[in-house]
Amino acid sequence: MTSTDLSADVAADSSSASMFIPAPATPYQGDIARYWDREARPVNLRLGDVDGLYHHHYGIGEVDRAALGDADDSAYEKKLIAELHRLESAQAELLLDHLGPIERDDTLVDAGCGRGGSMVMAHQRFGCRVEGVTLSAKQADFANRRAHELGVEDHVHARVCNMLGTPFETGRVAASWNNESTMYVDLEDLFAEHSRILAIGGRYVTITGCWNPRYGQPSKYVSQINAHFECNIHSRREYLRAMADNRLVPQAVIDLTPATLPYWKLRATSSLVTGIEKAFINSYEDGSFQYLLIAADRV
Ligand SMILES: C[S@@+](CC[C@H](N)C(=O)[O-])C[C@H]1O[C@@H](n2cnc3c(N)ncnc32)[C@H](O)[C@@H]1O
Ligand SMILES: CC(C)=CCC/C(C)=C/COP(=O)(O)OP(=O)(O)O
Ligand SMILES: [Mg+2]
Secondary structure, eight states, rough: OOOSSSHHHHOOOOOOGGGSSSSSSSHHHHHHHHHHOOOOOOOHHHHTTTOEEEEEOOOOOOHHHHHHTTTTTTTTTHHHHHHHHHHHHHHHHHHHHHOOOOOOOOEEEEEEEESSSHHHHHHHHHHHHHEEEEOOHHHHHHHHHHHHHHOOTTTEEEEETTTTTTOTTOOEEEEEEEEEOOGGHHHHHHHHHHHEEEEEEEEEEEEEEEEEEOSSSSHEEEEEHHHHHHHOOOOOOHHHHHHHHHEEEEEEEEEEEEHHHHHHHHHHHTTTOOHHHHHHHHHHHHEEEEEEEEEEEOO
């Protein structure tokens, strides 16, 4: 499939995301657009500055203590930031590992693309076109500027768009994903849209935090995370139900909770703490919250 025939307005859209900004579908979406337009937390900018890949998701994997060296060393904080960033990029690599075989002439969709770090990584890995949507014009401009600086603007493009109603043609996308962006939308609506745009046999992947039905209800820590980010974390059961309702058949469900805890424990010791670290650590440790990867086939 060629990227140019994906949607009528893909070609018409320039690299500037702010040329045409659609009105938010709901007042809530307006709040979320403003939230991400204003966001400039050092924990995200300083980590992105390490290699120019800007993420708004968390990390997985063991901490490389040898790379960190001695905490008394004057270079320690810089090494710690590089290490946190390495773990966040490892998370995105794991998501990309689950997209399946992707060809250079395929198109991928990043739903809730943030500043575009994962999109660039996907293009670098597969050589294909990557289309991102975000509610934030600032984020889309940032992602498109980075794509331009890297000389990949022909293949990596972000736009301001509601992920529940994208302009992409039905059944033409090889794979799509949500990296920590499902907690802002209704899952039935979200998976209906992924199911619409994906080719039959296409792959959908999400990495997300969800509350654990075994705990009973969202814990106080989950409620703190919701309040902190103005989001609405779903339960694990809701994901599986909404996928089943929308022709998405899970092929892998991986509990990444043990793999993300080292990231949080390291981050809690850094100068870039935001105050939400304890809520993540406590909720992962008391079993009320899980960090999950789900990869599903569109059947
Ligand atoms: C936590 S950030 C994740 C960014 C990115 N996936 C990453 O891994 O760096 C959440 C993203 O979801 C986007 N988002 C939330 N609701 C959305 C919606 N209805 N349509 C499109 N994007 C949405 C926000 O604009 C933001 O870019
Ligand atoms: C797993 C869950 C529940 C995620 C909620 C969505 C979210 C805000 C992710 C990280 O964004 P960020 O990178 O901007 O956050 P921070 O500033 O804390 O690094
Ligand atoms: Mg972050």
